[in-house]
Amino acid sequence: MTRFLQVVWLVVRKDLRVESRNKEMLVTTLFFAVSCVMVFAFAFVRGGRAVDGAAAGVLWIAVAFAGTLALGRAFERERYQDALRGLLLAPVDRPAIYLGKLSGLLLLLAVVELVVVLMVALMFQAPLFEHPFRMLALLALGTLGFASVGTLFSAMLVRTRSRAVLLPVLLYPVTIPVLIMGVSGTNVLWQPEPDLAMVQLWTSLLLFFDAVFLTLALWTFEPVMTE
Amino acid sequence: MPRPSHLDFDQVVASGVSRSYGRRRALRHVSLCCRGGEIVGLVGPNGAGKSTLLGVLSTLAEPSFGEVRYGKWTARGAGTRLRAQIGFLSHELQLYPELTARENLAFFAGMYGLDKVDARVEAALETAALSDRADDVVEGFSRGMRQRLALERALLHTPRLVLLDEPFTGLDESAVAALMHRLSLLRTDGRIVLVVTHDLDTVDGLLDRALMLRHGRIRELPATGTLRERYRVEVQEASSKLGGVSA
Numbered sequence: 341m342t343r344f345l346q347v348v349w350l351v352v353r354k355d356l357r358v359e360s361r362n363k364e365m366l367v368t369t370l371f372f373a374v375s376c377v378m379v380f381a382f383a384f385v386r387g388g389r390a391v392d393g394a395a396a397g398v399l400w401i402a403v404a405f406a407g408t409l410a411l412g413r414a415f416e417r418e419r420y421q422d423a424l425r426g427l428l429l430a431p432v433d434r435p436a437i438y439l440g441k442l443s444g445l446l447l448l449l450a451v452v453e454l455v456v457v458l459m460v461a462l463m464f465q466a467p468l469f470e471h472p473f474r475m476l477a478l479l480a481l482g483t484l485g486f487a488s489v490g491t492l493f494s495a496m497l498v499r500t501r502s503r504a505v506l507l508p509v510l511l512y513p514v515t516i517p518v519l520i521m522g523v524s525g526t527n528v529l530w531q532p533e534p535d536l537a538m539v540q541l542w543t544s545l546l547l548f549f550d551a552v553f554l555t556l557a558l559w560t561f562e563p564v565m566t567e
Numbered sequence: 568m569p570r571p572s573h574l575d576f577d578q579v580v581a582s583g584v585s586r587s588y589g590r591r592r593a594l595r596h597v598s599l600c601c602r603g604g605e606i607v608g609l610v611g612p613n614g615a616g617k618s619t620l621l622g623v624l625s626t627l628a629e630p631s632f633g634e635v636r637y638g639k640w641t642a643r644g645a646g647t648r649l650r651a652q653i654g655f656l657s658h659e660l661q662l663y664p665e666l667t668a669r670e671n672l673a674f675f676a677g678m679y680g681l682d683k684v685d686a687r688v689e690a691a692l693e694t695a696a697l698s699d700r701a702d703d704v705v706e707g708f709s710r711g712m713r714q715r716l717a718l719e720r721a722l723l724h725t726p727r728l729v730l731l732d733e734p735f736t737g738l739d740e741s742a743v744a745a746l747m748h749r750l751s752l753l754r755t756d757g758r759i760v761l762v763v764t765h766d767l768d769t770v771d772g773l774l775d776r777a778l779m780l781r782h783g784r785i786r787e788l789p790a791t792g793t794l795r796e797r798y799r800v801e802v803q804e805a806s807s808k809l810g811g812v813s814a
Contacts, residue, residue, distance in 0.1 A: 343680065350677045354663070361665040361704070422659030425627055426720070430678035431651035567628035 347432045351440025356447070358417060365413045365448055373406035373456045381463040395464035396526035400519055402456045403483065407449055408508055411490040414445050415498040424498060428565055438561040442491045449483050466530050474529055474539055481546035482522035485553050486515050492557040496564050518553075521546050574648045576638025577603040579624060579728055579759055583633035585783075586619050593619040595783040596633070603727070606750055606760040608770055610788075610798055611780035617763045618658065620780060621730045624761065625655045637728070651679060654726035658733050660717035664706040668697050668716050671705060672723060679724040691719035694749070696742075710737030718746065722753075729753055729760045735769055747773055767795045781805055 359365055377398055384394035418424035427437055457479070461468035468475065493510050497503035525542030528534055579601045586594040593616040601607045609617050622628035624635060626642040626649060634641055637649055662671050672691050676684040692698045695715040705713060714737045722729065735743055750773060753760050764770050771794040779786050779801050786805075788797040 346680075347678065350674060354666070354674050357670065358663060358665040417663070417665075421662055421664065422657055423661050423663055425655070425657060425659075426661030426675065427678070428627060429625060429650055429653065429655055430675070431647045431649075431680070432678060433647065567622060 344433055344436045347430075347436035348440045348443060351427075351437055352443045352447070355417075355441065355444035359444075359448065365410050366451065368413070369406040369410045369448065369452050370455060372409055373402040373452050374459060376402040376405055377456055377459045377463065385463060390464040390466075393527050395460050395466040395530055396523050398464065399456065399460045399466075399526060400482070400523045402460075403449070403453060403479075403522075404486065404512075404515075404519055406452050406456070407483070407486055407490060408511060410445055410448055410452075411487070411494045411511070412504060412507055414441055414491060415494045419498050434562045434565055435558045438491060438495065438557065441495070442487060442557075445487050445491060446483060449487060453479055453483065467532075471529055471534065471536075471539075474536070474543070475526070477543050478522060478525045478529065478539070478546065481543060481550055482518055482525075485518035485546060485550045488550065488553045488557050489514050489518075492561060492564065495561065518546065518549055521549070574637075574640060574645055574652060575727055576640065576652070577727075577757075577759075579635065579637055581620075581624065581633065581635045584620075584623055584630040584635060585632040586616075586623055586628065587631045592783055594623070594630070597780070597783070597785045598633075599778060599785060601728075601759045601761055603757040603759050604754055605775040606754050606762060606773060608774040608777040608794070609761060609763045609780060610765070610767065610777060610794075612802075615780045616783045617780050618732060620785075621655065621657070621732055621761070621763060624728070625653055625730055626650060627655075651724060652727040653730065654721040654724065654728070655730045656718050656721040656732060656734055658736070660713050662705050662713060662717055662720065665704060667702050667704050668692060668695075668708075669701045671716065672720060675720050676723055681724055687723060691723055695719045696745075711739055711742055714738055715742060718749075722749075727759060729758050730763075731761070732763045733765065734762060735764060735766045743769060767798055768793075770794065 380394070380398040380401070384391045384398065415424065418427060428434065457468060460466055490511050493507055497506050500506060521542050525539050525546070528538045528542065581597055581599050584594055584597045585592060597620060609620065611617055619628065623630050637645065637652070640649060642649055666674065669688055669692065672688040673684055676687055681687055692701045695718070697712060697716060700708070700712070705716065708716070714734070718734060734746060738746060750760060750762070762770060762774070774794065777788040777794055777797065779788055779798065786801060788801055
Protein backbone atom coordinates (compact mmCIF):
# COMPACT_ATOMS: atom_id res chain seq x y z
CA MET A 341 0.00 0.00 0.00
CA THR A 342 2.85 2.36 0.84
CA ARG A 343 4.43 1.69 -2.56
CA PHE A 344 1.05 2.25 -4.26
CA LEU A 345 0.68 5.65 -2.59
CA GLN A 346 4.30 6.48 -3.32
CA VAL A 347 3.66 5.95 -7.05
CA VAL A 348 0.49 8.07 -6.86
CA TRP A 349 2.52 10.86 -5.28
CA LEU A 350 5.33 10.53 -7.84
CA VAL A 351 2.88 10.94 -10.73
CA VAL A 352 1.09 13.85 -9.04
CA ARG A 353 4.38 15.61 -8.26
CA LYS A 354 5.63 15.08 -11.80
CA ASP A 355 2.40 16.49 -13.28
CA LEU A 356 2.43 19.48 -10.94
CA ARG A 357 6.07 20.15 -11.80
CA VAL A 358 5.36 20.00 -15.53
CA GLU A 359 2.31 22.23 -15.06
CA SER A 360 4.28 24.73 -13.00
CA ARG A 361 6.73 25.04 -15.90
CA ASN A 362 4.30 25.53 -18.80
CA LYS A 363 1.02 26.45 -16.99
CA GLU A 364 -0.70 25.21 -20.12
CA MET A 365 -3.68 23.48 -18.54
CA LEU A 366 -4.23 25.97 -15.73
CA VAL A 367 -4.27 29.02 -17.99
CA THR A 368 -6.50 27.49 -20.67
CA THR A 369 -9.04 25.95 -18.29
CA LEU A 370 -9.18 29.02 -16.06
CA PHE A 371 -9.54 31.37 -19.01
CA PHE A 372 -12.27 29.21 -20.50
CA ALA A 373 -14.20 28.83 -17.23
CA VAL A 374 -14.04 32.55 -16.44
CA SER A 375 -15.18 33.44 -19.98
CA CYS A 376 -18.05 30.98 -19.65
CA VAL A 377 -19.29 32.56 -16.40
CA MET A 378 -18.93 36.07 -17.83
CA VAL A 379 -20.97 35.26 -20.95
CA PHE A 380 -23.73 33.59 -18.94
CA ALA A 381 -23.76 36.48 -16.49
CA PHE A 382 -24.58 38.84 -19.35
CA ALA A 383 -27.38 36.55 -20.47
CA PHE A 384 -28.95 35.59 -17.14
CA VAL A 385 -28.50 38.65 -14.93
CA ARG A 386 -31.03 41.38 -15.63
CA GLY A 387 -31.25 44.57 -13.60
CA GLY A 388 -28.90 43.16 -11.00
CA ARG A 389 -31.08 40.04 -10.46
CA ALA A 390 -30.16 36.59 -11.73
CA VAL A 391 -32.72 34.29 -13.35
CA ASP A 392 -33.90 31.79 -10.75
CA GLY A 393 -31.72 28.65 -10.75
CA ALA A 394 -29.28 30.00 -13.31
CA ALA A 395 -26.32 30.27 -10.92
CA ALA A 396 -26.16 26.55 -10.22
CA GLY A 397 -26.40 25.68 -13.90
CA VAL A 398 -23.72 28.20 -14.86
CA LEU A 399 -21.38 26.94 -12.15
CA TRP A 400 -21.63 23.31 -13.25
CA ILE A 401 -21.47 24.11 -16.96
CA ALA A 402 -18.25 26.03 -16.34
CA VAL A 403 -16.85 23.15 -14.29
CA ALA A 404 -17.84 20.54 -16.89
CA PHE A 405 -16.50 22.46 -19.89
CA ALA A 406 -13.27 23.47 -18.18
CA GLY A 407 -12.91 19.93 -16.90
CA THR A 408 -13.31 18.51 -20.39
CA LEU A 409 -10.61 20.86 -21.62
CA ALA A 410 -8.26 19.75 -18.84
CA LEU A 411 -9.07 16.07 -19.40
CA GLY A 412 -8.21 16.41 -23.06
CA ARG A 413 -4.74 17.61 -22.09
CA ALA A 414 -4.16 15.30 -19.13
CA PHE A 415 -2.81 12.38 -21.17
CA GLU A 416 -1.66 14.50 -24.07
CA ARG A 417 1.62 15.22 -22.30
CA GLU A 418 2.09 11.49 -21.76
CA ARG A 419 1.54 10.94 -25.48
CA TYR A 420 4.28 13.38 -26.42
CA GLN A 421 7.50 11.40 -26.94
CA ASP A 422 5.51 8.32 -25.92
CA ALA A 423 6.15 8.96 -22.24
CA LEU A 424 3.04 6.92 -21.47
CA ARG A 425 4.86 3.74 -22.51
CA GLY A 426 7.65 4.67 -20.12
CA LEU A 427 5.09 4.94 -17.34
CA LEU A 428 3.37 1.68 -18.27
CA LEU A 429 6.68 -0.17 -18.35
CA ALA A 430 7.44 0.71 -14.74
CA PRO A 431 6.93 -2.20 -12.31
CA VAL A 432 4.03 -0.56 -10.53
CA ASP A 433 0.34 -1.24 -10.17
CA ARG A 434 -1.15 0.64 -13.08
CA PRO A 435 -4.18 1.85 -11.09
CA ALA A 436 -1.65 3.91 -9.11
CA ILE A 437 -0.77 5.74 -12.33
CA TYR A 438 -4.48 6.35 -12.91
CA LEU A 439 -4.95 7.69 -9.39
CA GLY A 440 -1.90 9.91 -9.79
CA LYS A 441 -3.23 11.42 -13.01
CA LEU A 442 -6.69 11.82 -11.44
CA SER A 443 -5.29 13.51 -8.33
CA GLY A 444 -3.27 15.97 -10.38
CA LEU A 445 -6.36 16.82 -12.39
CA LEU A 446 -8.47 17.28 -9.25
CA LEU A 447 -5.93 19.70 -7.83
CA LEU A 448 -6.00 21.72 -11.02
CA LEU A 449 -9.80 21.74 -11.12
CA ALA A 450 -9.89 22.78 -7.45
CA VAL A 451 -7.97 25.95 -8.35
CA VAL A 452 -10.28 26.61 -11.30
CA GLU A 453 -13.39 26.00 -9.18
CA LEU A 454 -12.19 28.33 -6.46
CA VAL A 455 -12.14 31.18 -8.96
CA VAL A 456 -15.34 30.12 -10.74
CA VAL A 457 -17.37 29.70 -7.53
CA LEU A 458 -16.32 33.12 -6.31
CA MET A 459 -17.21 34.65 -9.67
CA VAL A 460 -20.63 32.98 -9.73
CA ALA A 461 -21.30 34.08 -6.16
CA LEU A 462 -20.37 37.62 -7.05
CA MET A 463 -22.18 37.93 -10.38
CA PHE A 464 -25.28 35.88 -9.56
CA GLN A 465 -25.51 36.89 -5.88
CA ALA A 466 -25.41 33.24 -4.85
CA PRO A 467 -25.40 32.68 -1.06
CA LEU A 468 -22.08 30.91 -1.17
CA PHE A 469 -21.20 31.22 2.53
CA GLU A 470 -24.58 30.15 3.96
CA HIS A 471 -23.63 26.46 3.97
CA PRO A 472 -19.97 26.37 2.91
CA PHE A 473 -19.28 22.74 3.88
CA ARG A 474 -22.32 21.38 2.06
CA MET A 475 -21.31 23.40 -1.00
CA LEU A 476 -17.77 22.08 -0.71
CA ALA A 477 -19.04 18.49 -0.48
CA LEU A 478 -21.25 18.89 -3.56
CA LEU A 479 -18.44 20.43 -5.58
CA ALA A 480 -15.80 17.94 -4.46
CA LEU A 481 -17.98 14.88 -5.06
CA GLY A 482 -19.33 16.17 -8.38
CA THR A 483 -15.84 16.97 -9.63
CA LEU A 484 -14.52 13.60 -8.48
CA GLY A 485 -17.29 11.75 -10.32
CA PHE A 486 -16.78 13.75 -13.49
CA ALA A 487 -12.97 13.53 -13.43
CA SER A 488 -12.77 9.84 -12.48
CA VAL A 489 -14.67 8.81 -15.61
CA GLY A 490 -12.98 11.50 -17.68
CA THR A 491 -9.47 10.40 -16.70
CA LEU A 492 -10.24 6.83 -17.72
CA PHE A 493 -11.71 7.92 -21.07
CA SER A 494 -8.81 10.29 -21.65
CA ALA A 495 -6.37 7.41 -21.11
CA MET A 496 -8.42 5.11 -23.34
CA LEU A 497 -8.44 7.61 -26.18
CA VAL A 498 -4.82 8.69 -25.93
CA ARG A 499 -3.80 6.58 -28.93
CA THR A 500 -6.79 7.43 -31.11
CA ARG A 501 -6.57 10.08 -33.77
CA SER A 502 -9.94 11.76 -33.18
CA ARG A 503 -9.68 11.81 -29.38
CA ALA A 504 -10.62 15.52 -29.14
CA VAL A 505 -14.00 14.72 -30.72
CA LEU A 506 -14.54 11.39 -29.03
CA LEU A 507 -13.82 12.49 -25.46
CA PRO A 508 -16.90 14.72 -25.00
CA VAL A 509 -19.05 12.30 -27.03
CA LEU A 510 -18.20 9.49 -24.62
CA LEU A 511 -17.85 11.55 -21.46
CA TYR A 512 -21.07 13.57 -21.30
CA PRO A 513 -23.62 10.75 -21.65
CA VAL A 514 -21.93 8.87 -18.80
CA THR A 515 -21.40 11.86 -16.52
CA ILE A 516 -24.76 13.56 -17.12
CA PRO A 517 -26.20 12.02 -13.90
CA VAL A 518 -23.32 13.51 -11.91
CA LEU A 519 -23.83 16.94 -13.45
CA ILE A 520 -27.59 16.79 -12.88
CA MET A 521 -27.06 15.85 -9.23
CA GLY A 522 -24.52 18.65 -8.85
CA VAL A 523 -26.84 21.23 -10.40
CA SER A 524 -29.88 20.02 -8.45
CA GLY A 525 -28.05 19.92 -5.13
CA THR A 526 -26.49 23.34 -5.65
CA ASN A 527 -29.80 24.80 -6.79
CA VAL A 528 -31.56 23.58 -3.65
CA LEU A 529 -28.68 24.81 -1.49
CA TRP A 530 -28.77 28.30 -2.99
CA GLN A 531 -32.51 28.80 -2.40
CA PRO A 532 -33.44 31.47 0.19
CA GLU A 533 -34.65 28.65 2.46
CA PRO A 534 -32.82 25.52 1.37
CA ASP A 535 -34.26 22.06 1.97
CA LEU A 536 -31.17 20.56 3.60
CA ALA A 537 -32.60 17.03 3.50
CA MET A 538 -32.73 17.27 -0.29
CA VAL A 539 -29.19 18.58 -0.38
CA GLN A 540 -28.17 15.62 1.72
CA LEU A 541 -29.92 13.27 -0.70
CA TRP A 542 -28.14 14.71 -3.74
CA THR A 543 -24.82 14.59 -1.90
CA SER A 544 -25.36 10.95 -0.96
CA LEU A 545 -26.28 10.06 -4.54
CA LEU A 546 -23.11 11.76 -5.75
CA LEU A 547 -21.11 9.77 -3.23
CA PHE A 548 -22.69 6.56 -4.51
CA PHE A 549 -21.94 7.41 -8.15
CA ASP A 550 -18.38 8.35 -7.26
CA ALA A 551 -17.82 5.01 -5.55
CA VAL A 552 -19.17 3.16 -8.60
CA PHE A 553 -17.23 5.23 -11.15
CA LEU A 554 -13.98 5.13 -9.22
CA THR A 555 -14.18 1.39 -8.63
CA LEU A 556 -14.92 0.69 -12.30
CA ALA A 557 -12.14 3.00 -13.44
CA LEU A 558 -9.55 1.41 -11.14
CA TRP A 559 -10.69 -2.02 -12.24
CA THR A 560 -10.57 -1.33 -15.97
CA PHE A 561 -7.48 0.89 -16.21
CA GLU A 562 -5.00 -2.01 -16.45
CA PRO A 563 -6.73 -3.87 -19.33
CA VAL A 564 -7.54 -0.60 -21.07
CA MET A 565 -3.87 0.39 -21.12
CA THR A 566 -2.60 -2.98 -22.39
CA GLU A 567 -2.14 -2.79 -26.15
CA MET B 568 2.41 -20.51 -10.31
CA PRO B 569 3.07 -18.19 -7.34
CA ARG B 570 4.41 -14.73 -8.13
CA PRO B 571 8.14 -14.36 -7.35
CA SER B 572 9.45 -11.74 -4.92
CA HIS B 573 12.59 -11.33 -7.03
CA LEU B 574 12.56 -12.34 -10.62
CA ASP B 575 15.46 -13.04 -12.95
CA PHE B 576 15.94 -15.04 -16.13
CA ASP B 577 18.73 -15.91 -18.52
CA GLN B 578 16.83 -16.16 -21.79
CA VAL B 579 13.79 -14.87 -23.59
CA VAL B 580 11.95 -17.25 -25.88
CA ALA B 581 9.13 -16.24 -28.20
CA SER B 582 7.15 -19.15 -29.60
CA GLY B 583 4.84 -18.70 -32.57
CA VAL B 584 4.02 -15.12 -31.69
CA SER B 585 1.50 -13.42 -33.96
CA ARG B 586 0.10 -9.99 -33.48
CA SER B 587 -2.74 -8.44 -35.44
CA TYR B 588 -4.10 -4.91 -35.58
CA GLY B 589 -7.59 -5.39 -36.89
CA ARG B 590 -7.19 -7.27 -40.16
CA ARG B 591 -3.51 -6.37 -40.52
CA ARG B 592 -1.07 -8.96 -39.20
CA ALA B 593 2.06 -7.22 -37.94
CA LEU B 594 3.75 -10.43 -36.74
CA ARG B 595 3.27 -13.94 -38.16
CA HIS B 596 4.36 -16.93 -36.08
CA VAL B 597 7.56 -15.29 -34.87
CA SER B 598 9.82 -17.56 -32.86
CA LEU B 599 13.15 -16.47 -31.44
CA CYS B 600 15.46 -17.09 -28.53
CA CYS B 601 17.79 -14.49 -27.01
CA ARG B 602 20.23 -15.56 -24.30
CA GLY B 603 22.08 -13.69 -21.62
CA GLY B 604 25.46 -12.34 -22.70
CA GLU B 605 24.60 -11.87 -26.35
CA ILE B 606 23.65 -8.93 -28.49
CA VAL B 607 21.06 -9.78 -31.10
CA GLY B 608 20.34 -7.44 -33.97
CA LEU B 609 16.89 -7.13 -35.49
CA VAL B 610 16.87 -5.65 -38.96
CA GLY B 611 14.28 -5.24 -41.64
CA PRO B 612 12.51 -2.67 -43.79
CA ASN B 613 10.12 -0.06 -42.40
CA GLY B 614 6.78 -1.53 -41.39
CA ALA B 615 8.20 -5.03 -41.05
CA GLY B 616 6.91 -5.37 -37.48
CA LYS B 617 10.14 -4.69 -35.58
CA SER B 618 8.62 -2.16 -33.17
CA THR B 619 5.60 -4.41 -32.69
CA LEU B 620 7.91 -7.26 -31.73
CA LEU B 621 9.71 -5.03 -29.24
CA GLY B 622 6.33 -4.00 -27.85
CA VAL B 623 5.39 -7.65 -27.32
CA LEU B 624 8.76 -8.56 -25.78
CA SER B 625 8.55 -5.54 -23.47
CA THR B 626 5.11 -6.77 -22.24
CA LEU B 627 3.46 -3.54 -23.40
CA ALA B 628 1.52 -5.44 -26.05
CA GLU B 629 0.01 -8.88 -25.74
CA PRO B 630 0.50 -11.34 -28.59
CA SER B 631 -2.68 -12.32 -30.44
CA PHE B 632 -1.32 -15.88 -30.62
CA GLY B 633 1.73 -17.62 -29.19
CA GLU B 634 3.63 -16.74 -26.04
CA VAL B 635 6.81 -15.17 -24.77
CA ARG B 636 8.67 -16.81 -21.89
CA TYR B 637 11.20 -14.97 -19.76
CA GLY B 638 13.14 -17.87 -18.32
CA LYS B 639 10.34 -19.92 -16.76
CA TRP B 640 7.95 -17.00 -16.51
CA THR B 641 5.32 -15.59 -18.80
CA ALA B 642 4.35 -11.93 -18.69
CA ARG B 643 0.96 -12.78 -17.22
CA GLY B 644 2.38 -15.17 -14.64
CA ALA B 645 5.17 -12.91 -13.43
CA GLY B 646 3.07 -9.76 -13.08
CA THR B 647 4.57 -6.33 -12.51
CA ARG B 648 7.92 -7.66 -11.22
CA LEU B 649 8.88 -8.81 -14.68
CA ARG B 650 8.83 -5.20 -15.87
CA ALA B 651 11.56 -4.39 -13.33
CA GLN B 652 13.86 -6.56 -15.46
CA ILE B 653 13.05 -4.93 -18.79
CA GLY B 654 14.69 -1.79 -20.13
CA PHE B 655 13.15 -0.37 -23.28
CA LEU B 656 14.47 2.50 -25.36
CA SER B 657 11.86 3.14 -28.02
CA HIS B 658 12.20 5.34 -31.08
CA GLU B 659 10.18 7.94 -29.20
CA LEU B 660 12.37 8.76 -26.23
CA GLN B 661 9.83 8.61 -23.38
CA LEU B 662 11.14 11.73 -21.68
CA TYR B 663 9.29 14.74 -20.31
CA PRO B 664 10.61 17.79 -22.16
CA GLU B 665 9.46 20.20 -19.42
CA LEU B 666 11.53 18.40 -16.78
CA THR B 667 15.29 18.63 -16.37
CA ALA B 668 17.57 15.70 -17.14
CA ARG B 669 17.98 15.06 -13.41
CA GLU B 670 14.23 15.25 -12.74
CA ASN B 671 13.48 12.84 -15.59
CA LEU B 672 15.92 10.27 -14.24
CA ALA B 673 14.83 10.76 -10.63
CA PHE B 674 11.18 10.35 -11.60
CA PHE B 675 11.79 7.03 -13.34
CA ALA B 676 14.11 5.89 -10.54
CA GLY B 677 11.20 6.49 -8.17
CA MET B 678 8.79 4.65 -10.44
CA TYR B 679 11.13 1.65 -10.44
CA GLY B 680 11.42 1.84 -6.66
CA LEU B 681 15.23 2.10 -6.77
CA ASP B 682 17.36 2.85 -3.73
CA LYS B 683 20.21 5.40 -3.65
CA VAL B 684 18.37 7.48 -6.23
CA ASP B 685 20.73 10.46 -6.09
CA ALA B 686 23.85 8.36 -6.61
CA ARG B 687 22.27 6.40 -9.46
CA VAL B 688 21.07 9.58 -11.14
CA GLU B 689 24.50 11.19 -10.84
CA ALA B 690 26.16 8.10 -12.31
CA ALA B 691 23.67 7.98 -15.17
CA LEU B 692 24.19 11.67 -15.93
CA GLU B 693 27.93 11.13 -15.96
CA THR B 694 27.64 8.14 -18.29
CA ALA B 695 25.41 10.17 -20.61
CA ALA B 696 28.00 13.00 -20.49
CA LEU B 697 25.24 15.33 -19.31
CA SER B 698 26.48 16.23 -15.81
CA ASP B 699 26.96 19.86 -16.81
CA ARG B 700 23.42 20.03 -18.25
CA ALA B 701 21.76 18.03 -15.46
CA ASP B 702 19.54 20.91 -14.34
CA ASP B 703 18.53 22.08 -17.81
CA VAL B 704 15.12 21.16 -19.14
CA VAL B 705 15.22 18.42 -21.77
CA GLU B 706 13.27 20.63 -24.21
CA GLY B 707 16.50 22.49 -24.99
CA PHE B 708 18.55 19.34 -25.66
CA SER B 709 19.69 18.19 -29.09
CA ARG B 710 18.41 14.84 -30.42
CA GLY B 711 21.73 13.21 -29.54
CA MET B 712 21.65 14.48 -25.95
CA ARG B 713 18.06 13.30 -25.54
CA GLN B 714 19.02 9.94 -27.01
CA ARG B 715 21.85 9.52 -24.49
CA LEU B 716 19.60 10.54 -21.63
CA ALA B 717 16.83 8.19 -22.77
CA LEU B 718 19.29 5.31 -22.95
CA GLU B 719 20.39 5.95 -19.37
CA ARG B 720 16.75 6.14 -18.31
CA ALA B 721 16.18 2.73 -19.90
CA LEU B 722 19.23 1.25 -18.14
CA LEU B 723 18.81 3.02 -14.79
CA HIS B 724 17.39 -0.07 -13.07
CA THR B 725 20.03 -2.46 -14.59
CA PRO B 726 17.48 -4.59 -16.42
CA ARG B 727 18.16 -8.16 -17.55
CA LEU B 728 16.44 -7.66 -20.90
CA VAL B 729 17.49 -4.55 -22.84
CA LEU B 730 15.39 -3.64 -25.87
CA LEU B 731 16.73 -0.83 -28.00
CA ASP B 732 14.83 0.64 -30.95
CA GLU B 733 17.17 2.61 -33.21
CA PRO B 734 19.57 3.59 -30.42
CA PHE B 735 22.10 5.19 -32.79
CA THR B 736 19.69 7.81 -34.14
CA GLY B 737 21.06 11.33 -33.76
CA LEU B 738 24.32 10.30 -32.13
CA ASP B 739 27.63 11.75 -33.26
CA GLU B 740 30.69 9.61 -33.83
CA SER B 741 32.01 9.72 -30.28
CA ALA B 742 28.55 9.03 -28.84
CA VAL B 743 28.17 6.05 -31.18
CA ALA B 744 31.52 4.70 -29.97
CA ALA B 745 30.45 5.23 -26.35
CA LEU B 746 27.16 3.42 -26.98
CA MET B 747 28.95 0.51 -28.67
CA HIS B 748 31.23 0.26 -25.64
CA ARG B 749 28.20 0.40 -23.35
CA LEU B 750 26.50 -2.42 -25.23
CA SER B 751 29.66 -4.52 -25.03
CA LEU B 752 29.69 -4.02 -21.27
CA LEU B 753 26.05 -5.11 -21.08
CA ARG B 754 27.00 -8.28 -22.96
CA THR B 755 29.90 -8.94 -20.59
CA ASP B 756 27.52 -8.40 -17.70
CA GLY B 757 25.26 -11.18 -19.00
CA ARG B 758 22.41 -8.95 -20.14
CA ILE B 759 20.13 -9.95 -22.99
CA VAL B 760 20.35 -7.20 -25.58
CA LEU B 761 18.09 -6.89 -28.62
CA VAL B 762 18.86 -3.99 -30.92
CA VAL B 763 16.57 -2.85 -33.72
CA THR B 764 18.58 -0.85 -36.20
CA HIS B 765 18.97 0.32 -39.77
CA ASP B 766 22.60 1.27 -39.12
CA LEU B 767 23.92 -1.99 -40.53
CA ASP B 768 27.51 -0.80 -40.94
CA THR B 769 27.63 0.65 -37.42
CA VAL B 770 26.57 -2.50 -35.60
CA ASP B 771 28.47 -4.91 -37.85
CA GLY B 772 31.01 -6.59 -35.61
CA LEU B 773 29.07 -5.78 -32.44
CA LEU B 774 26.22 -8.21 -32.96
CA ASP B 775 26.50 -11.87 -32.02
CA ARG B 776 23.56 -12.74 -34.24
CA ALA B 777 21.27 -10.92 -36.58
CA LEU B 778 17.62 -11.58 -37.31
CA MET B 779 15.63 -10.17 -40.17
CA LEU B 780 11.96 -9.38 -39.87
CA ARG B 781 10.05 -8.87 -43.09
CA HIS B 782 6.30 -8.88 -43.68
CA GLY B 783 5.93 -10.01 -40.07
CA ARG B 784 8.08 -13.12 -40.53
CA ILE B 785 11.44 -13.62 -38.88
CA ARG B 786 14.58 -15.30 -40.25
CA GLU B 787 18.10 -15.57 -38.93
CA LEU B 788 20.71 -14.02 -41.19
CA PRO B 789 23.63 -16.28 -42.19
CA ALA B 790 26.79 -15.93 -40.13
CA THR B 791 29.26 -15.25 -42.94
CA GLY B 792 29.93 -11.94 -44.69
CA THR B 793 29.26 -8.38 -43.62
CA LEU B 794 25.87 -7.59 -42.14
CA ARG B 795 24.93 -5.44 -45.14
CA GLU B 796 25.81 -8.24 -47.58
CA ARG B 797 23.91 -10.81 -45.55
CA TYR B 798 20.92 -8.51 -45.34
CA ARG B 799 20.96 -7.83 -49.08
CA VAL B 800 21.17 -11.54 -49.96
CA GLU B 801 18.32 -12.33 -47.60
CA VAL B 802 16.13 -9.58 -49.04
CA GLN B 803 16.83 -10.76 -52.60
CA GLU B 804 16.06 -14.38 -51.69
CA ALA B 805 12.85 -13.41 -49.96
CA SER B 806 11.82 -11.20 -52.89
CA SER B 807 12.41 -13.95 -55.43
CA LYS B 808 10.36 -16.37 -53.32
CA LEU B 809 7.54 -13.86 -53.22
CA GLY B 810 7.69 -13.49 -56.99
CA GLY B 811 9.73 -10.32 -57.11
CA VAL B 812 7.96 -8.22 -54.51
CA SER B 813 10.33 -5.38 -53.72
CA ALA B 814 11.94 -5.01 -50.30
